[in-house]
Amino acid sequence: MNVIFGTGPLGMAVMRELVALGEPVKMVSLSGKATVPSAVSVKQANVMNEDETKAIMKHAKVVFQCAQPPYQKWHELFLPFQEHIISGAIAAGAKLVVAENVYMYGQVNGSMHEGLPYTAVTKKGKVRADMSNRLLQLYQEGILQVTMGRGADFFGPNVHHSSVGSRLFKPIVKGKACTVMGNPDKKHTYTFIDDFGKALVVLSQHEDAYGRAWHVPNDAAVTTREFIETAYRLAGFPANIQTMGKAMLRIGGLFIPAARESIEMLYQFENDFIIDSSLFSERFGLKATPLEEAIAKTLESTVV
Incomplete structure (x- = not known):
């Protein structure tokens, strides 16, 4: 079972790609409501509740993390928000594919590539850096199979x-x-949402995609x-x-x-x-x- 956190545009793009491939899909949101094909189930869960999050991820094989707290509450909520999804993925023995942006790099002269250090000085950039470092640490310790797709x-x-x-x-x-x-x-x-969704599914399917971040295709x-x-x-x-x-x-x-x-x-x-x-x-x-x-x-x- 593929579990997608978030029924926003990116979660929906991932869902469309998985459905086109004939994959089973469960979507998760705080409301538990979304307009989806009949083969897709939509469940309600509060990601700020760790037990609730773990329960909704039971039997998951691949988890796509496409959700986030309100923009103005990133600093206080995003780390525990994602930590609960991490815990659920570990408990289920699932692979985790995380959608990210590029805030962690900070202001860059020239083009941004995946080898850049995380030098952000903004609040939200530092949050992104902390979250990414946490994911990479878990992979390096052999605790979690995780990959990150970064879009603009x-x-x-x-x-x-x-x-x-x-x-x-x-x-x-x-x-x-x-x-x-x-x-x-x-x-x-600028990143086209359908390209972002397709890229996350592609990452989920390749073993060598795990353990690092990738910039999803952009024109x-x-x-x-x-x-x-x-x-x-x-x-x-x-x-x-x-x-x-x-x-x-x-x-x-x-x-x-x-x-x-x-x-x-x-x-x-x-x-x-x-x-x-x-x-x-x-x-x-x-x-x-x-x-x-x-x-x-x-x-x-x-x-x-």
């Missing part, structure tokens, strides 16, 4: 809470102005302006881009906690943010969906 800001069908989620695409499909963070003329790597980095101009062109409208800096985020943070928490990560949008995923593609033969095709699929799925 992702986009695609049903992606909402992302810098390039539905809040960006909804105005584009209506020909209205969209708003982006930071400097739109800096290069940025070549473009400037955020180029990304958005492509979306407007495919939607049939002229581009209309507005920008938002720290001042606006601080104002928004008075009312939206997630906006306040985004301020320390703004460096990713004020500088070039380029992720090298060539190692994954060379080893597993999986390349990213071409950016224009991925943006077109996102536009088609955007509900206005």
Whole structure:
């Protein structure tokens, strides 16, 4: 049995890939509700309860960790949140595949690759570093079979809470102005959600994928302006881009906690943010969906 924690866009992308392969799937969320194919079961569990988490993972063979606590509560909740999933995987004797981002590297000059040290100075970057180090330690001690797939800001069908989620695409499909963070003329790597989900499944299937982190396939980095101009062109409208800096985020943070928490990560949008995923593609033969095709699929799925 494949157990997926999280019924958000990434968990759903993993589910679709497993179902296409004819694999049995159980999804787990706090609500226990999700729109899924009839062959997929959805169960309720509070991951902050260790016993409940272990019970829901009984008989699991592979566990996909695609869930997270609220963004503004990472510092206090994410470590115990994931620790309970780790405990459940160990108890079940299951392999663990963990979805991560690249916060742990901190600000990098040049492209990011898997061999970089964890030099983050932000709160959330340090949390990510601690979590990754914990997973690698358990693998090295022979306690847990684990691999990590790292993606960038992702986009695609049903992606909402992302810098390039539905809040960006909804105005584009209506020909209205969209708003982006930071400097739109800096290069940025964006991850298509279907590529991320497929990559995590691929990692789960190869023994030599375990014990390390991999950058999931991404198309070549473009400037955020180029990304958005492509979306407007495919939607049939002229581009209309507005920008938002720290001042606006601080104002928004008075009312939206997630906006306040985004301020320390703004460096990713004020500088070039380029992720090298060539190692994954060379080893597993999986390349990213071409950016224009991925943006077109996102536009088609955007509900206005």
